[in-house]
Amino acid sequence: MKKSAIVTGASKGIGWALSKVLLEYDFEVIGTSRSGDVPIEHHQFHPMQLDVTNRESIKDFTDSLKALGKPIDLLVNNAGVGPDLRSPLPDEISFEQTFNVNVKGVVMLTESIIEMVKKGGMIINVSSKMGSVSNCQRSGATAYRMSKSALNMYTKILTNRYNGIYKIASIHPGWVKTTVAPDNIEHATLTPEESAAKMMDFILSDFKHGVYWDAETNQELEW
Numbered sequence: 001m002k003k004s005a006i007v008t009g010a011s012k013g014i015g016w017a018l019s020k021v022l023l024e025y026d027f028e029v030i031g032t033s034r035s036g037d038v039p040i041e042h043h044q045f046h047p048m049q050l051d052v053t054n055r056e057s058i059k060d061f062t063d064s065l066k067a068l069g070k071p072i073d074l075l076v077n078n079a080g081v082g083p084d085l086r087s088p089l090p091d092e093i094s095f096e097q098t099f100n101v102n103v104k105g106v107v108m109l110t111e112s113i114i115e116m117v118k119k120g121g122m123i124i125n126v127s128s129k130m131g132s133v134s135n136c137q138r139s140g141a142t143a144y145r146m147s148k149s150a151l152n153m154y155t156k157i158l159t160n161r162y163n164g165i166y167k168i169a170s171i172h173p174g175w176v177k178t179t180v181a182p183d184n185i186e187h188a189t190l191t192p193e194e195s196a197a198k199m200m201d202f203i204l205s206d207f208k209h210g211v212y213w214d215a216e217t218n219q220e221l222e223w
Contacts, residue, residue, distance in 0.1 A: 004028045009079030013178035017196035052105025062112045071118040078126040082144045085181040090142035102147035127170040134222035159210030174216030
C-alpha cells in the first residue's frame with residue numbers, strides 16, 4: 001500500500017514544494033489550502049479545502065478524511081503566517097491572527113485527526129529557529145517568535161503523549177524565498193524546492209523522536 005501524507009498550506013511556498021517532493025517518492029498526498037485550490041496536477045495528489053482557524057472547516061476536513069478510510073503515514077503541519085515578521089513591536093490584530101493559525105489551528109487540527117495517523121507514522125510541525133528561546137537575540141517579530149515557541153511546546157507535549165506510537169518533530173525549514181515576509185524572495189538563502197528537499201531528507205531519516213531540527217544546517221536546535 002502506498003504511503004499517504006497530509007500537507008497543510010500546500011498552495012504555495014514550502015507546502016507546495018514539499019507536496020511535489022512527496023509525490024516523487026510515491027506518496028499519496030492530500031494538500032490543503034483555504035480555497036481548496038492547489039496548483040498541482042498529479043494522479044496521487046488530492047487538493048482539499050481547509051481553514052485551520054475555522055472550527056467547522058476542521059470538522060468537515062476530518063469527516064472527509066474518515067470517509068476516505070485511509071490511514072495517514074505523515075502529517076506535516078506547514079500552514080503558517082508571519083504578519084509581524086518585520087515589526088519591532090506587537091499589535092493586537094497581527095498577534096491574534098498569528099496565534100490563530102500557527103498555534104490554535106495546528107493544535108485543533110492535529111487533535112481532530114491524530115487518531116487516523118497510523119502507528120509508527122510521523123507528525124512534523126514546521127516551526128522556525130526564531131522560536132528557540134535559548135537562541136533569541138532580537139526583539140522584533142514578537143507574535144511570530146512566540147507562536148513558534150508555543151508550537152515547539154506542543155511538539156514536546158505530543159512527544160510525551162505518543163512516545164512509542166508516533167515519531168514527532170519540530171523542524172526549521174531554513175530561511176526560504178517565500179512571501180511570508182516582504183523581503184524573503186530577494187534575500188532568503190533557500191528556494192522552496194531546496195528547503196523541501198532538505199525536509200524530505202529529514203523525513204526519510206531515522207530521526208530522534210521529539211527532536212527540534214534545523215533542516216538548513218542539518219543539526220539539532222536548542223529549545
